[in-house]
Amino acid sequence: MSGWRNHIVRRESPKLPYASGEAPLPSPEGWVMLAPSTELRPGDVVTKRLMGEDVVVYRTRAGRVRVVRPYCPHLGAHLGCGGKVDGENIVCPFHHFAFGPEGDIAHLGPGYTGKPPKGGLTVLPSEEVNDGVFVWTGKSHAKAPWRIPSLFDARGSRPRFTVLDLRTHPQEIFENIVDVGHVRALHGYTDTQHARPPVADGHTYSVPLRFVRPFPPFGSLRGETEVTMYGLGFTHARSCVPEIGLEVTVMLAPRLVEPWRVHLTVGVSVLLAPPARPFNRLPQSFLRAFSTAATPLNLRVVAADLYGDVPVWNAKVYASPPRLAAGDGPIGAYRHWARQFYPADSGGAGF
Structure with missing residues (x-):
């Protein structure tokens, strides 16, 4: 038709911030989760x-x-590319030198004689806790000055995990916990507030929250959440609905894989412990089976909440200093706490 043109609308993706150029936040020191425990069976060798x-x-x-x-x-072979476990040793794929759990050379490869050369593998401090494998990234301490405690209730289900690939930084992810303004605006919670002021205590930062969230088709759900950050590599949150005795434990473990790129491991465990009759008389085996069956559903709910943040995280820049407004939450206090996990000469980390 004369006077009309066919218009093709093309949606252009925004340029990823810091895709080229230096990211404003450096790598933090602390405990970082490399993988869920279930990802590593005896004999497995994994590169992260x-x-x-x-x-x-x-x-x-x-x-x-x-x-x-x-x-x-010895000659630089990558142990993650063909290396194998032999008993308690890891064996190099190139010349079959075997290294013990402390990194020392346990024995040489076939055809070699004499004493092993000096030096061995560099073993990084690691721990297995809360169904995850963690490594210490601090360069200023030969040994970790603090540890992540065991936090999951043995009565609850074993955690289920998923991993999100994000263009952001661990500090930005955890900032969303204190940023209650975005919880109301982006996630549709009708009421979210700090039950008490957050508490910074050394390497931990605790945030008690009250919330009312949509819970279709049952209307809304009112609950309380106790969130504790252990450095910038692990957060543990326990949400309770006291009326029905439901506890949902959420674990967030961001791993900085490259500057401004994070693999975020999300773990969920469920515990049902009804406080009143007749449900509190149900057999523990039934309650545990129910908790186990409910865990994948709750993991999907938690992941769905996080998916709302993903496009924002992927495209945002780090506002420093931010222009805060009443209702944002204690973002400034959180950033001040986070500074301790960066080297003193890192420059841009902070408020």
């Missing part, structure tokens, strides 16, 4: 990306987990 470098994670035949720098000190 951590802060722009590879690390190799393996589980010995006795079940111990070790994390090492990836390259064999």
